[in-house]
Structure formats: structure tokens, C-alpha cells
Amino acid sequence: xxxxxxxxKLKKNFKNFTLNDISFKxxxxxxxxxxxxxxxxxxxxxxxxxxxxxxxxGDIKIFGMDxxxxxxxxxxxxxxxYDENYYYETLTINQMKNIVSSFYKNWDENQFKHYLKEFDLxxxxxIKTLSKGMKMKFSLAIALSHNADLILMDEPTSGLDPxxxxxxxxxxxxxxxxxxxxxxxxxxxxxxxxxxxxYITFINKGNIVFSKSKDxxxxxxxLIKGGTDLLDKDIRKEFIGIRExxxxxxxxxxxxxxxxxxxxxSILVEKASLEDIMVYxxxx
Amino acid sequence: xxIIVSNSSNEPIYEQVVNQIxxxxxxxELKEGEALPSIRGLAxxxxxxxxxxxxxxxxxxxxxxxxxxxxxGSFVALQNKELxxxxxxxxxxxxxxxxxxxxxxxxxxxxxxxxxxKILFEEE
Amino acid sequence: MxxxxxxxxxxxxxxxxxxxxxxxYIPLMLFVIEASQTEWLYFILISSYSYLLCITSFTYDVxxxxxxxxxxxxxxxxxxxxxxxxxxxxxFIFSIIYVGIYLWIINMLGLYNIGxxxxxxxxxxxxxxxxxxAVVFPFYLKFEPRIAQIAYMAVYMGIFLVASxxxxxxxxxxxxxxxxxxxxxxxxxxxxxxxxxxxxxLYENKDL
Numbered sequence: 001x002x003x004x005x006x007x008x009k010l011k012k013n014f015k016n017f018t019l020n021d022i023s024f025k026x027x028x029x030x031x032x033x034x035x036x037x038x039x040x041x042x043x044x045x046x047x048x049x050x051x052x053x054x055x056x057x058g059d060i061k062i063f064g065m066d067x068x069x070x071x072x073x074x075x076x077x078x079x080x081x082y083d084e085n086y087y088y089e090t091l092t093i094n095q096m097k098n099i100v101s102s103f104y105k106n107w108d109e110n111q112f113k114h115y116l117k118e119f120d121l122x123x124x125x126x127i128k129t130l131s132k133g134m135k136m137k138f139s140l141a142i143a144l145s146h147n148a149d150l151i152l153m154d155e156p157t158s159g160l161d162p163x164x165x166x167x168x169x170x171x172x173x174x175x176x177x178x179x180x181x182x183x184x185x186x187x188x189x190x191x192x193x194x195x196x197x198x199y200i201t202f203i204n205k206g207n208i209v210f211s212k213s214k215d216x217x218x219x220x221x222x223l224i225k226g227g228t229d230l231l232d233k234d235i236r237k238e239f240i241g242i243r244e245x246x247x248x249x250x251x252x253x254x255x256x257x258x259x260x261x262x263x264x265x266s267i268l269v270e271k272a273s274l275e276d277i278m279v280y281x282x283x284x
Numbered sequence: 285x286x287i288i289v290s291n292s293s294n295e296p297i298y299e300q301v302v303n304q305i306x307x308x309x310x311x312x313e314l315k316e317g318e319a320l321p322s323i324r325g326l327a328x329x330x331x332x333x334x335x336x337x338x339x340x341x342x343x344x345x346x347x348x349x350x351x352x353x354x355x356x357g358s359f360v361a362l363q364n365k366e367l368x369x370x371x372x373x374x375x376x377x378x379x380x381x382x383x384x385x386x387x388x389x390x391x392x393x394x395x396x397x398x399x400x401x402k403i404l405f406e407e408e
Numbered sequence: 409m410x411x412x413x414x415x416x417x418x419x420x421x422x423x424x425x426x427x428x429x430x431x432x433y434i435p436l437m438l439f440v441i442e443a444s445q446t447e448w449l450y451f452i453l454i455s456s457y458s459y460l461l462c463i464t465s466f467t468y469d470v471x472x473x474x475x476x477x478x479x480x481x482x483x484x485x486x487x488x489x490x491x492x493x494x495x496x497x498x499x500f501i502f503s504i505i506y507v508g509i510y511l512w513i514i515n516m517l518g519l520y521n522i523g524x525x526x527x528x529x530x531x532x533x534x535x536x537x538x539x540x541x542a543v544v545f546p547f548y549l550k551f552e553p554r555i556a557q558i559a560y561m562a563v564y565m566g567i568f569l570v571a572s573x574x575x576x577x578x579x580x581x582x583x584x585x586x587x588x589x590x591x592x593x594x595x596x597x598x599x600x601x602x603x604x605x606x607x608x609x610l611y612e613n614k615d616l
Contacts, residue, residue: 029324030334035355050480052616075482082480090423099418103481108413137610173328213335219296249328 002064002184004028004150010048010058010099019044021057024175024201024211028149029179031172031213033193035274036185036203038281042186043083043271045203046154062150079143083155085135089128093138096127104146115141118167130158144171150176157192169196190274195217200274204282210219220254221277226267235262241280245260252280285314285321289330290363301340307324309360312372320350320358411481412491416465417498426464433457434510438520439493446522449509449531455536455567458503458557462541463560465499466492470548476616479488485612492545493604504530518524531589535596536567542596542603549610 003025019041026032036042047053049060050123051068060067062074086098093116101107116123119137130138134154143151151172157165175181186192189210193200193214201211210217224239228249237241238258239251252272253259260269272280285303291295308314320326323341327334341358345381351361386399420426437453469475469488478488504525511524540563547556 024497026396047476047616052476052479054613070337071480071484075480078480081474082478084473086477088468088474091418095418095422099415100481101409102414103483105482148455169331172329176326176334177328179324195331196333198333214333215296215298 001166002028003033003064004051004062005032005184006061006063006224007045007049008059010045010060011223012044012053013056017044019048019206022203022206022208024208025052026181026182026199028200029176030211031176031183031196032186032199032201033190034184034201034203034207035188035190035193036186037278038188040203041206041216042203043154044239046186047150048080048085049152050075050078076146077149079146079148079151081136081139081143081151081153081156081183083158085139086122086137087127087138090126092124093121093130096208097123097142100142100272106147107149108145112145113139113171115144133161136160138162140168140171144175146230151181151183151185151214155186157187157189164193170198194274202278202281209281217274217277218271220256221254221272222231222256222259223272223276224251224253224259224267225249225262226263230234230263230266241284243280287330289332290369298336298340298343301326301330301337302343305340305344306347306349306371307375309363310375312362316362318360320360322357336348364374409487409491412413412478412488413424413495416450416491416495420461420465420499429460432505433460434507437560438514438522443523447526447529449538450511450523450526452571453511453532453567454500455540455571456480456564457507458500458533458537459540459564459567461499461503462492462496462497462537463544465495465579466545466548467553467605471553479616485614488610489549489607489611493541493600493607494540496537500534502575528589531593535589535593536570538593538596538600540564540567542600546603546607546610549607549614571615 001066003265005026007025008023010019012019017039021186022041022045024032034042034045044053048055049062049067065074067074088099091099091189097112101112102134119141121134121138121141124231127135136159140156143153157168160168172183173196175183196212199212202209202212202218221240226249228244231244231249238255239253242251256269259267285308287301289300291297293300295303305320313321320341321329323337324334327337328364330337338390341350345352345361346360348364348367349359349361352358383397387393434457437456437498438449441449441452455605469478479485508524511522512522514520515596544556544559544563547559550556
């Protein structure tokens with residue numbers, strides 16, 4: 001099986017934080033969402049993939065090649081968008097574009113012009129006059145204009161209004177029409193992923209909680225709601241996370257059958273959203 | 285061709301797609317040999333993931349409703365006429381079972397039902 | 409590689425600060441420094457000016473956080489460092505031409521009498537520039553900009569020290585350098601190459 005991105009037992013130590021045994025794989029033609037609370041290690045993982053940080057252990061393969069040994073070849077085919085996009089403030093969009101485009105073998109000027117128009121960006125405006133959202137759009141325009149096979153994004157939609165976020169989803173859907181391209185993006189905004197993502201990798205406190213197909217995740221995790229009289233110490237432990245109030249409890253489980261057997265009709269079983277899954281797992 | 289997917293339904297999305305395409309084939313709305321939308325195009329149109337549409341198509345192929353040709357796409361398979369008839373009867377039977385159940389609950393007799401059916405069929 | 413060099417040149421020469429600097433640096437130096445031997449004043453002008461260009465160019469990515477963006481492009485860390493070192497030649501030549509023209513104009517206008525092109529000073533300025541940048545560049549790669557800036561300024565003042573010490577005629581530096589330009593340049597090149605290797609190692613292992 002060919003994978004477009006393979007991360008294997010990645011480790012990185014910092015003073016106050018460790019990224020531990022991170023492993024996951026993404027095939028060609030699919031979208032993987034990378035979720036986790038702030039500080040979980042999402043940006044760190046992405047920086048390690050781009051070799052901006054030096055890994056302590058493990059290996060990363062992109063397009064089947066080592067991300068360090070074949071760094072230039074690999075980066076030629078990656079379009080990146082970070083949550084903070086820094087450019088040379090004194091230059092204009094056009095000047096900045098000219099610098100960046102000269103590095104890519106497959107730069108497509110028409111594509112870039114098309115995106116500038118779509119995103120309503122003026123090529124003559126200076127970088128320092130751009131808002132955070134506009135800088136992000138500029139990043140995206142560049143990332144999409146050199147025929148990249150892997151689009152790698154770190155929180156691309158934070159700071160953007162819901163309308164533009166939807167536009168980005170449309171763009172991603174179009175990218176994925178080509179089954180040789182993939183998208184990997186980290187986000188807090190799980191509702192975006194619930195629609196489009198094929199796979200979800202969930203990271204918390206530097207460890208991978210799971211990396212599975214979204215359908216599998218959504219089908220296996222449910223919310224159980226019922227009266228607090230149904231609970232006791234043992235039952236509480238069986239849930240992944242639980243929230244009790246004076247009028248009942250709400251809990252997350254990935255073992256529906258067992259719960260249904262135990263409680264039968266006295267509980268309400270509901271679909272859990274990705275946000276529910278994330279919150280309850282983290283709050284544990 | 286019409287496929288409508290509900291996010292709030294308890295039925296998994298891939299199942300909804302499978303059932304709707306099945307129904308269209310059984311009812312003859314989708315003819316034999318007709319091309320289905322591509323897996324990726326359908327995912328985009330329905331705003332769902334590619335894996336979901338892939339799963340739906342795989343399921344339909346397993347049950348013999350469609351055929352996927354590498355590089356060309358998916359098409360409605362040559363349908364076994366007997367099987368189709370059987371499935372059509374199945375649909376009606378399910379609906380009739382419900383009617384029988386309700387009638388019993390409400391205390392309506394078989395004769396009254398027969399009368400109603402006669403009138404309804406004549407109306408069409 | 410040429411992309412990186414073009415980018416650095418564009419940045420150094422396009423900022424407004426740079427343009428102001430371009431116009432006022434030389435007259436400022438002429439005004440501030442009292443020189444009986446104008447050839448050493450010429451030395452200061454071409455050495456310090458090219459030095460400032462080199463350091464400004466180098467720190468562009470260090471201070472603005474753009475290093476993450478640059479290193480996400482298809483470039484290797486080695487190339488990024490190598491370019492910075494190679495650009496030195498460009499800045500040096502530019503310096504000579506620029507200072508030459510400026511001083512020629514000043515001479516024409518009768519404002520100051522100073523040789524606008526002095527080969528022997530150029531032969532001394534070149535190794536000076538090589539050693540200055542060789543010393544300062546690794547500081548920026550290893551330490552925080554604030555600390556590296558101390559090295560930057562110390563070396564800058566060092567250039568003036570070398571000049572003033574040598575202008576006397578019998579200073580420590582002039583004895584070392586004058587007349588021995590070739591061997592000084594060779595030693596300077598060796599130091600420069602060692603610095604390049606060190607910088608590449610430092611940058612390849614740096615977390616951005």
C-alpha cells in the first residue's frame with residue numbers, strides 16, 4: 001500500500017512537553033483531520049513533518065521518500081498553510097509571490113491569479129496592510145498554485161468567518177477530486193471535519209488517542225443520557241467521560257452494546273459529535 | 285437523479301445512500317447500464333467524505349446492484365428480473381404489514397381494508 | 409539558490425530604511441570622523457557599509473519569523489546559509505561602486521577631499537569583511553538576536569578600531585596587515601570557510 005504521508009513512532013522532547021510515539025498514515029486521495037486541544041502537539045507534529053523542528057526519534061515519509069533526505073523534492077510537492085503566516089512586511093503580494101514562485105518547479109501563475117480574484121486580494125497591497133485572515137488567504141492561494149500533491153494546513157480556519165470557511169471546504173473537495181492528492185489539516189473547528197474528513201487523528205497531551213476513519217469514529221462513539229440514579233462507582237469508570245448535573249448525566253462511551261444491555265430503555269442514546277468526543281476524552 | 289442525505293437521522297449516511305440508489309434501481313428510475321456519479325464527485329455534491337461514498341458503492345456492488353469498472357466509473361448492473369420483482373414485492377409487503385398492524389390496533393376489519401384498496405386502485 | 413539571493417537583495421534594497429541609510433550614511437561618517445589619513449576613512453566606509461549590508465540581510469529572516477516560511481519552501485538549510493555567505497561578495501562590490509560614486513560627487517562639489525577608489529585599502533577591506541561576518545554570523549544562528557546584536561556591534565566598532573589604530577602608521581594592526589595582504593586574505597578565507605561550516609551545522613540542527 002502506498003501512503004502519501006507516513007509518520008512512524010515520532011518523538012520530540014521539550015522542556016515542558018513531550019511528543020510521544022506519534023504514528024499515523026494517510027493514503028493518496030483522502031482527507032485527514034487532525035484534532036486535539038490547544039497544546040496537544042498538533043503544530044509540533046506539523047512542524048516536524050516539514051522539518052522545521054528536529055525530531056529526536058522516529059521517521060517521516062512523504063510520497064514514499066524520507067522527509068529529511070529528500071527534503072527539497074518533497075517540499076516541492078507540498079502546499080502549506082500555517083496558523084500564523086509570516087511574510088516580508090515591506091513587500092507587496094506580487095513581490096512576495098515572485099519570491100516564492102521561483103522556488104517551485106510547477107508554479108501555475110494562472111491558478112494564482114484565479115485565487116487572488118476569488119479571495120478578493122489586491123496583488124499590489126503591501127503585506128503589512130493585510131489582516132490575519134487575508135494573510136491566510138494569501139498563504140492558501142500560494143499553496144494551491146504550484147500543483148502540490150499534499151496540502152498541509154495548521155489551523156487554517158481559525159480567525160476566518162464561517163462563510164469563508166465553507167469556501168475552503170469547497171476548495172478542498174475540489175482538490176480531492178484528484179485521487180492522487182491528499183489533504184492533512186489540523187483544526188479546532190470539528191464541524192468542518194465531520195462532513196469532509198475521511199480519517200481523523202486525535203492527539204492529546206503529546207499522544208495519539210486514535211487514528212481511524214471518520215465513519216468508524218462517528219459510529220462507535222455515542223452519548224448516553226439518563227438519570228443519575230442509574231450510576232454507581234463501577235459504572236462511572238466504564239464511561240470515557242461523564243458530566244453529571246442535578247437533573248441527570250451525559251456520558252461518552254464507545255461501547256454502545258454493553259450500555260444498552262445494562263440500561264435498556266432507561267437511557268437515551270445519541271450520536272456523539274467530534275467535539276463531544278474530544279471534550280470528554282480530554283476532560284477525563 | 286436525486287439523493288438526499290440527512291445528518292440528523294440515526295441511519296448511517298452510507299446506508300442512506302445505498303438505500304436510495306437501490307430504490308431508484310428497483311423502481312426503474314435508474315436504468316441498466318446507466319452511469320452513476322463518480323465516488324468523489326458524489327462526495328462533493330453531498331458534502332460527505334469520499335470514504336463514505338466508496339463504502340456505499342462497495343455495498344451496492346456486493347449486493348449486485350452496480351458494477352464498477354476501473355478507470356471508467358460505476359454503472360447500474362444488469363438486473364436479475366426475478367430478483368427485482370422479489371425486491372419490489374418485499375417493499376410492498378413491508379408496507380402492507382404495517383397496515384395490518386395498525387388495522388388490528390384500531391379495530392378495522394379485513395373487509396373494510398379490501399373496500400378501501402378497491403377504491404384507491406380505481407381512483408388512480 | 410539564486411532565488412534566495414534575489415530575495416535577499418530585494419529585501420535589503422527595497423526597504424525605506426535602507427534608502428535613507430543609502431543617502432545619509434556616508435556624509436554622516438565624513439562628518440563624524442576626523443581623519444588625517446583619508447585612505448583609512450575610505451577603508452572604514454567600504455568595510456563598515458558592506459558589513460552593515462551583510463548583517464541586515466542576514467537578520468531579515470531571524471527577526472521577522474519568516475524563517476519558518478522560507479524553510480517550508482523547497483530549500484535546504486545548507487543553501488540558506490551558503491547564500492548568506494556568498495552574498496558578501498555582491499555587497500562588497502556594491503559598496504565599492506557606491507562609495508566610489510558618492511565620494512567622486514563629493515570631490516567634484518568640492519565638499520571634501522578624499523580618494524574615491526583605493527586599491528590597497530580594498531585589499532585590506534576584503535579580509536576585514538570576511539573575518540567580521542565570519543565571526544558574527546554564527547552568533548545569530550546560535551543565540552537570541554539580542555545577544556547576537558552585541559557581537560554585531562562589537563565587531564562594527566572593531567572595524568573602526570582597526571582603522572584608527574592603523575592610521576597612526578605604526579599600529580598593531582597595520583603591521584600585521586599592510587604589505588601582507590595576500591596572506592591575510594588567505595587566512596581570512598580559511599576563517600570564513602570554517603565559519604561557513606560551523607554555521608551550516610548550527611542551522612541544520614536549529615529548531616525553528
